[in-house]
Amino acid sequence: MNEGNKKEIFLTVLACFFAAMIPVLFIAYGFQTKRYVDLSREITELEKKQEELIEQNKRLVSDISLLSSTDRIEKIASSELGMHKAETEDIVRVEMGGSKK
Helix, strand or coil, X not given: CCHHHHHHHHHHHHHHHHXXXXXXXXXXXXXXXXXXXXXXXXXXXXXXXXXXXHHHHHHHHXXXXXHCCHXXXXXXXXXXXXXXXXXXXXXXXXXXXXXXX
């Protein structure tokens, strides 16, 4: 084989290689596109779930504030439990004196 034939064979092999790579690159592009679409959909779903959780958290914080209000607790204590506010004469102080060493 002379130098010209080797060069022609090399160029032919190189051209075939690049021609074979084109479909491979299209297939890889298709997989990447599908992956991108799937990840975009997952991100959208997660953002929607996050918004729902934030709204639920706001409602729960509001419920906590409502349920722990002093007016509500006082009303339940007096009407349902029969409790009343302690008068000054009802309060007894107990002091515990410990021996200091």
